[in-house]
Amino acid sequence: MGHAYVVDAIRTPRGRGKAGKGALSGIHPQELLAQMLRRLGERAKLDARGLRAIDDVVIGCVSQAGEQGANLARNAVLAAEWPIEVTGTTLNRFCGSGLQAVNFAAMGVMSGTQDLVVGGGVESMSRVPMGADGGGIDGNNLRLREKTFQVPQGISADLIATLESISREELDAWALRSQQRAGVSIAEGRFAGSLVPVLDPATGQLALDRDELPRPTTTAEALAKLEAAFVAMGAAPVGANGETLDQLALLRYPQAGAIQHVHTAGNSSGIVDGAAAVLLASERAVKEHGLKPRARIRAMATYGAEPVIMLTAPAPASLKALRQAGMEAQDIDHWEINEAFATVVLQTIRALGIDPARVNPNGGAIALGHPLGATGAMLLGTALDELERTGKATALITLCIGGGQGIATVIERV
Numbered sequence: 001m002g003h004a005y006v007v008d009a010i011r012t013p014r015g016r017g018k019a020g021k022g023a024l025s026g027i028h029p030q031e032l033l034a035q036m037l038r039r040l041g042e043r044a045k046l047d048a049r050g051l052r053a054i055d056d057v058v059i060g061c062v063s064q065a066g067e068q069g070a071n072l073a074r075n076a077v078l079a080a081e082w083p084i085e086v087t088g089t090t091l092n093r094f095c096g097s098g099l100q101a102v103n104f105a106a107m108g109v110m111s112g113t114q115d116l117v118v119g120g121g122v123e124s125m126s127r128v129p130m131g132a133d134g135g136g137i138d139g140n141n142l143r144l145r146e147k148t149f150q151v152p153q154g155i156s157a158d159l160i161a162t163l164e165s166i167s168r169e170e171l172d173a174w175a176l177r178s179q180q181r182a183g184v185s186i187a188e189g190r191f192a193g194s195l196v197p198v199l200d201p202a203t204g205q206l207a208l209d210r211d212e213l214p215r216p217t218t219t220a221e222a223l224a225k226l227e228a229a230f231v232a233m234g235a236a237p238v239g240a241n242g243e244t245l246d247q248l249a250l251l252r253y254p255q256a257g258a259i260q261h262v263h264t265a266g267n268s269s270g271i272v273d274g275a276a277a278v279l280l281a282s283e284r285a286v287k288e289h290g291l292k293p294r295a296r297i298r299a300m301a302t303y304g305a306e307p308v309i310m311l312t313a314p315a316p317a318s319l320k321a322l323r324q325a326g327m328e329a330q331d332i333d334h335w336e337i338n339e340a341f342a343t344v345v346l347q348t349i350r351a352l353g354i355d356p357a358r359v360n361p362n363g364g365a366i367a368l369g370h371p372l373g374a375t376g377a378m379l380l381g382t383a384l385d386e387l388e389r390t391g392k393a394t395a396l397i398t399l400c401i402g403g404g405q406g407i408a409t410v411i412e413r414v
Contacts, residue, residue: 183216
């Protein structure tokens with residue numbers, strides 16, 4: 001098995017994911033990704049021959065409907081005006097899509113069947129809202145629903161907090177940390193290496209050159225005043241016999257007693273637009289095209305968890321990847337655990353016995369936002385930048401995934 005080298009990893013700024021209000025909301029998602037593809041090729045100094053050598057472009061996108069339908073990856077390749085020989089495919093592993101796209105690209109390279117592949121992701125949540133594909137979490141399959149009733153992620157997050165006795169105060173404290181650390185990172189330019197400004201495709205004028213969502217002046221008092229986000233959802237009667245979502249979750253986890261609704265808009269991830277692209281290469285491609293690798297992929301894994309609790313799989317997925325790499329959790333210098341909800345990070349830290357100081361030192365999705373299909377690829381780039389900034393060697397990127405899955409990737413700086 002050969003090596004898959006990370007040549008470069010770039011991303012857009014995250015724009016506020018509200019139609020007409022976010023700076024990226026006026027830009028078609030294909031164009032967001034196309035700009036990242038063009039810039040990726042330019043930074044790698046790939047000429048027409050080098051671009052033509054790209055074997056595939058693998059892109060994660062969750063809501064594949066409307067403007068994000070019709071094989072977004074291939075259309076973004078065309079929009080980028082890359083050689084027509086370059087192919088593209090689009091995948092959906094919910095919130096893990098961007099990292100899965102990178103992993104599939106790496107697998108192609110490591111297997112020896114491909115030499116130069118782009119992985120990445122895009123999600124324009126202002127233009128194609130969550131649920132736009134109409135499938136819900138179970139594809140509206142009533143027969144499946146009779147066997148396994150899945151609840152929305154917000155209910156799952158509150159269920160985990162209840163079972164793990166994670167308090168609202170602990171969740172808010174992590175959210176405050178995320179905002180403060182993102183603020184420091186932005187002020188110090190820590191994202192500058194991978195963040196690429198987005199231009200208006202029609203005018204060529206700057207659309208956005210900074211992350212739009214963070215609120216570094218957020219206070220603990222302000223977070224404490226926010227109302228729990230999923231109380232009404234949990235009380236909604238949706239079962240065949242009028243059971244509420246909370247009651248259906250408790251049928252699977254009666255030991256919880258009653259679900260404590262502790263997640264708010266302040267300690268959950270923000271809705272944003274964004275795109276990311278990662279160039280992976282074999283050793284042969286590195287030599288042939290004069291590329292300079294920044295890291296290599298050490299291990300990759302996915303893991304399934306019980307679908308009602310849904311969000312606990314990052315820990316076992318990480319352990320699976322660590323076993324492949326011949327490592328333990330304590331061997332990892334830097335962790336990127338996606339902040340879909342604060343409880344996901346805290347539960348993963350507890351389960352793996354991680355030093356919190358090694359986790360998300362530049363903030364996370366609570367402050368910066370979570371552009372579903374792009375986040376995993378963005379986090380890999382953030383991790384790589386941080387390894388280079390600190391001179392450290394290894395990082396693990398992991399995300400929880402709807403339907404009860406987790407994904408993890410271990411990278412090593414070269």
